[in-house]
Amino acid sequence: MKLLTRIPLLILLFTIPAAAIAGPIDKVAELIKQGNTHELAKLFAATIDVTVLENANVYSKAQAEIILEKFFKENRPQSVKIIHRVNSSAAYNFEVMHVVTDKGKYRVAVTMKEIEKQMVIIELRVEVEKT
Structure with missing residues (x-):
């Protein structure tokens, strides 16, 4: 009988969307997977250090x-x-991702920092994956 009262709780637990419990690192990875630069840019600091392949510079959002x-x-x-x-610090996160695209494989590194109580991306690097 106890099992029957716990089943709805288990169902609820497994139906909570992953995004609701995902941290900023997981959100960035999902936006990159979608190629959703508009939503990703909402996480950028006012200025961000961007490296895409051989081009590196500090840019506005x-x-x-x-x-x-x-x-x-x-x-x-x-x-x-x-x-x-x-992600051991609440004020600093770093992740490295392996991104497979239709044209090749890339390594993407993202650095996030807490600024004004919000985690923002301060650096994003895209490099060709070295195998």
């Missing part, structure tokens, strides 16, 4: 969005796998 949008239009993401994460 809007400029960085345009650069990443161009990259993802030319390289449509197919899968993303987080291969390394550092």
